[in-house]
Amino acid sequence: MNAPQTTTLGKVPCTIITGFLGAGKTTLVRHLLENAGGKRLAVLVNEFGDLGFDGSFIAGCGIEGCTQDDIVELPNGCICCTVADDFVPALEKLLNRENPPQHILIETSGLALPKPLVKAFNWPAIRSRVTVDGVIAVVDGPAVAEGQFADDPEALKAQAAQDQAVDHDNPLEEVFEDQILCADLILLNKSDLVDAAGRERVKAEIAQHLPKAIKVVETAHGKVEPALIIGLGAAAESDLAARPSHHGEGEDHDHDDFDSVALPLPQAGSPEELVARVAKAAEAEGVLRLKGFAGIPGKPMRLVVQGVGRRVGHHYDRAWGAGEARDGRLVVIGLKGFDRAAVEAALAG
Ligand SMILES: Nc1nc2c(ncn2[C@@H]2O[C@H](COP(=O)(O)OP(=O)(O)OP(=O)(O)O)[C@@H](O)[C@H]2O)c(=O)[nH]1
Numbered sequence: 001m002n003a004p005q006t007t008t009l010g011k012v013p014c015t016i017i018t019g020f021l022g023a024g025k026t027t028l029v030r031h032l033l034e035n036a037g038g039k040r041l042a043v044l045v046n047e048f049g050d051l052g053f054d055g056s057f058i059a060g061c062g063i064e065g066c067t068q069d070d071i072v073e074l075p076n077g078c079i080c081c082t083v084a085d086d087f088v089p090a091l092e093k094l095l096n097r098e099n100p101p102q103h104i105l106i107e108t109s110g111l112a113l114p115k116p117l118v119k120a121f122n123w124p125a126i127r128s129r130v131t132v133d134g135v136i137a138v139v140d141g142p143a144v145a146e147g148q149f150a151d152d153p154e155a156l157k158a159q160a161a162q163d164q165a166v167d168h169d170n171p172l173e174e175v176f177e178d179q180i181l182c183a184d185l186i187l188l189n190k191s192d193l194v195d196a197a198g199r200e201r202v203k204a205e206i207a208q209h210l211p212k213a214i215k216v217v218e219t220a221h222g223k224v225e226p227a228l229i230i231g232l233g234a235a236a237e238s239d240l241a242a243r244p245s246h247h248g249e250g251e252d253h254d255h256d257d258f259d260s261v262a263l264p265l266p267q268a269g270s271p272e273e274l275v276a277r278v279a280k281a282a283e284a285e286g287v288l289r290l291k292g293f294a295g296i297p298g299k300p301m302r303l304v305v306q307g308v309g310r311r312v313g314h315h316y317d318r319a320w321g322a323g324e325a326r327d328g329r330l331v332v333i334g335l336k337g338f339d340r341a342a343v344e345a346a347l348a349g
Contacts (some may be wrong), residue, residue, distance in 0.1 A: 008235050011131040012095060014104040015230060016117060018179045019138030020149075020172075021048075021110030021289040021333055022308030024189040028138055028222030028229075029107050035226050042094050042101035044087070046074040048109040048260055048333055070101070083120040095129050103133070103230060110289065111175055111258055111333075114182040115245045121237035134232030135243075137183035138222070141194040143309055144202045149176040171257035171335070172288075174246045177209050182243045184234045185215055192220040193311075211244070258288075259336050265294040265328030265347060271303055273349070275314050278330070280346035282307040286338030294328025295320065305330070 017025050029043055072094065074086045094101060108114060114135055121132050143149070149172050180186055188202055203216055217224060236243070268274035274294055282290055290307035301316035320326055332343055 008131040008133075008233060011129060012100065012102070012104060013133035013231070013233075014091075014106055014121070014130050015133050015232075016106045016108065016114055016135045016236075017138065018108050018112065018114040018135060018182065019110065019187075019189075020140055020143065020176055020179065022291075022306070023110065023138040023140040023143070024187075024219075024222050025107050025110070025138050028136075028187065028189070028219075028224070029105055031222045031224070032105060032226055032229065037226065039230075040099070040102045041105060042070045042072070042103075043105045043107065044072050044074060044090055044094070045107045046087075046109045046112060048111050048258070069097075083116060083123075087117065087120060088123055088125055091126055091130060095126075104130070113175065113178045113245060113247055115178065115240070115243055115247075118182065118236045118243065119240060127237070132234060132236035133230065134184040134234045135182050135236050136229055137180045137186045138189050139180065139186055139202070139206065139216075140308065141188050141190040141199065141202050141218075142311070144176075144205055145194050145198045146309070148309065149173045150205075178245050178247065180206060180209055180214075181211075181245065182236075183214055184232050184236065185217065185229065187222070187224060188216050188218045189222060190220065191218040212242070257336055258333065259338060260331060260333040261340060262292075262329055262331050263344065263347060265292050265305075265330040266349070267295045267297055267326070267328065268349065269297065271296060271314055274303065274305060275312050277347050277349050278305045278307055279310070279312045281330075281332070281343040282310050282312055284334075284339040284342035284346065286335040287332060287343065288335065288338075289333040290330055292328065292330030293317070294330075295326035302326070 017028060019025050026045075029045070033041060033043070072090050074090055091104070094104060106117070108117060118132050118135065121127060121130060149170075186206060188199060188206075191199060194202065199218060206216060217228065265274075268277065274296070278290055281287065288309070290312075291305070293302045293304045296303055299316070300319050302318060302320055304315055304317045306313045330347065332338075332340075
């Protein structure tokens with residue numbers, strides 16, 4: 001392959017939004033769409049679970065000027081591993097539109113590594129047409145504060161004592177590190193759930209993982225001035241060496257560490273009852289993320305349930321369509337071998 005061009009002139013800028021499961025990527029994308037200031041945006045959204053949930057959630061938001069065509073779903077698991085089959089063709093399709101977007105937001109799945117995606121911008125088919133304007137890593141403040149991505153300190157100590165290069169054996173930590181190491185800007189999100197001391201601890205933890213200083217901006221519900229995110233002009237595809245990764249050239253990203261399943265979510269008598277069931281499911285060994293929707297008898301709206309770690313939230317997002325089956329569904333993502341039986345038992349009530 002020839003050396004990548006470094007000019008960004010005439011290219012459509014793309015912002016890659018990365019961040020662990022449930023960190024707040026979709027929330028940020030919605031905020032950016034709502035505050036696009038007249039700019040024609042399009043969104044490519046990739047999910048690990050097969051529910052097509054994030055896409056429907058963004059598309060159903062009723063944002064003015066944002067049509068169904070502007071939201072493209074890439075549901076095949078993990079964008080970083082399906083670059084040739086899914087990502088490049090989807091991007092070309094957007095660029096070939098009669099009225100192409102002025103800026104493209106790409107929301108990766110929470111388990112995707114951003115670097116292979118940045119690299120894909122050097123593919124001959126697209127490299128003269130698009131550039132990575134910036135990679136934004138959304139960090140789940142409370143999850144980091146609670147040590148979710150911390151390695152087992154005993155294991156690290158043992159490795160160091162044996163003079164072995166310190167290698168993370170924690171798939172959560174590896175994904176987290178790869179995501180922040182690729183970033184041009186980090187959003188410390190869910191700042192409303194962490195006190196000031198906690199936020200400082202999280203920043204120190206982030207800094208510990210980074211070889212260079214990257215700006216960290218505190219956000220709640222992804223509310224950030226869009227100009228901070230859009231228009232960074234990073235041309236990240238020409239700057240790959242500055243973005244180290246745990247996963248080397250040609251090395252496969254090990255999805256075998258994680259598992260996902262879509263389960264039916266039976267109706268419950270009340271939102272509280274449904275949330276209680278989902279919260280119980282969230283406690284099952286190895287579960288990382290739950291999201292889905294269900295019907296509540298007598299309610300014309302569908303109820304969305306979101307679990308990140310053990311925190312479960314809910315809200316009504318839209319009315320059920322006329323004749324639409326009110327079958328609830330829940331995507332559960334966890335570490336390989338998570339306790340599916342316990343999840344199913346919890347959901348059955
Ligand atoms: N309290 C609080 N909740 C938040 C914040 N940002 C997002 N959430 C909630 O966290 C949950 C996950 O948010 P999403 O935006 O769906 O996260 P995501 O990163 O897109 O999730 P995946 O696509 O599954 O990886 C939702 O219930 C959000 O409402 C925040 O700043 N504060």
